[in-house]
Amino acid sequence: MSDLTAETPIHLLPEEPTQASRFGKARTAQSGALLEDYVELISDLLTSGGEARPTDIARRLGVAHATAIKTIGRLKREGLAVAKPYRGVFLTEAGESLAARVRARHRVVVDLLLAVGVPFEAAESDAEGIEHHVSDTTLAAFARYLAER
Amino acid sequence: MSDLTAETPIHLLPEEPTQASRFGKARTAQSGALLEDYVELISDLLTSGGEARPTDIARRLGVAHATAIKTIGRLKREGLAVAKPYRGVFLTEAGESLAARVRARHRVVVDLLLAVGVPFEAAESDAEGIEHHVSDTTLAAFARYLAER
DNA sequence: CTCGGAATGTAGCCTAGGCTACATTCTGTC
DNA sequence: GACAGAATGTAGCCTAGGCTACATTCCGAG
Missing domain, CATH: 1.10.10.10 (Winged helix-like DNA-binding domain superfamily/Winged helix DNA-binding domain)
Known part of the structure; x- marks a missing residue:
């Protein structure tokens, strides 16, 4: 599953205004x-x-x-x-470790939403959808924000 | 699916043990x-x-x-x-107004990500996936946070 | 004004993720 | 220990979103 879309990179898409890659990535992330x-x-x-x-x-x-x-x-x-x-x-093993990562990410996302003032109900609810689109970079930034706040 | 406008109601999902509704909602939101x-x-x-x-x-x-x-x-x-x-x-008309709402939401999501310290590239990229899962409640909270910051 | 290449459209196939309907296996109760 | 009802599994169907291959239409050179 991780193949086809993964290697449809920027090379095929010459001087696009930096957009196709973004959409494509979001779409790929959705799988899984x-x-x-x-x-x-x-x-x-x-x-x-x-x-x-x-x-x-x-x-x-x-x-x-x-x-x-x-x-x-x-x-x-x-x-x-x-x-x-x-x-x-x-x-x-793989499943357990994936579960652990997913759970940790979920917690960070919920905490961040709460930290910026999202009501608990909405935070829990929206996090479920949002978390699948949070890259490692963004996740790290969230964690940093929560720690430094 | 015709309810791209944000009312993906809870009414369709009876009294599931507080969790199915979350998952279901995320799933439904994904459509559209x-x-x-x-x-x-x-x-x-x-x-x-x-x-x-x-x-x-x-x-x-x-x-x-x-x-x-x-x-x-x-x-x-x-x-x-x-x-x-x-x-x-x-x-x-409907398409235009949807586009306007989507664009506005996208801007708010990107701005919030930037505000909490997500690098620009990642913010733009992740927002593309995240924005579709941001409820009106959460969006309002984001806007409030950005204004008050 | 024609003709070839690009854009557009159509057909058919695939997978993921849903469903219902039906078949099978387990299990608790009598 | 048998059997009804619940849990599990199978089959077949549907839509969304992808693809390739082929057919059609448009348009700019010549």
Whole structure:
């Protein structure tokens, strides 16, 4: 998945007013956001409840269980999760570390939103969408701001 | 999806355990992001160059021209744009007003990122993805922060 | 005024992410 | 220990957003 769009770089787009690259990047980043949500949620379920069942996942994400199962299949293909039929879902090393990074990023984003005066409800809600588009550079800047404030 | 205007209501999502709504909202908001980009870009092209041709749009967005044309079809279906074959693309009232709102929001998001110390390049780049997930509430908070700072 | 190249449009294919409907497996209760 | 109901899995369909390949239309040189 990370291929096609990734190497459609600036080279093909000569003297564009610095815009195509931006759009393209935003679009690419969007891919994988769903997997991140799944991994984060599964990690939550595993650490808190001890179990991550497709039905729970589906309910928490507000999708049909079939959709969740299909996406879990993708997680497996991507090497982020493992699951045997009728057993729960578990994360691989890669999955766990991704979950950790996602969770940390989420926290920073929410904190930053709160810090600039966004109400709690909106901060939590919007962060869910925003976090997938926050680059490492921006994330670092957020952290710095929060620390220095 | 026709509610690009910001009312992606909670009403559709019953009493899910406080989390599905968040995820669902982020997901829903994501729909329409592409149309917003198109409308914004078309508006730019029209006001600056005077013309918005499918090929230009495709190049600026980094997609194949066929993709751009297909999406322009969607814009027409959504009542945001009009276009006759081999003539350029133009925005309807709705399209123009959406473009204006998108542009304004984009500016606020970029300014906020800069204000908290995000480098210019990253701010411009990340804003492109982030802006589509910024609710009116959060946008208002951003504006307030920028004014009071 | 014609003709070739660029722009535009069309067709068909692919994946991701949704859904419903149906089939299968598990499991708690009697 | 059987069985109903819940959980799980499978199949097939849909739309959005991408692509390539091909067809059509436009337009500027000559």
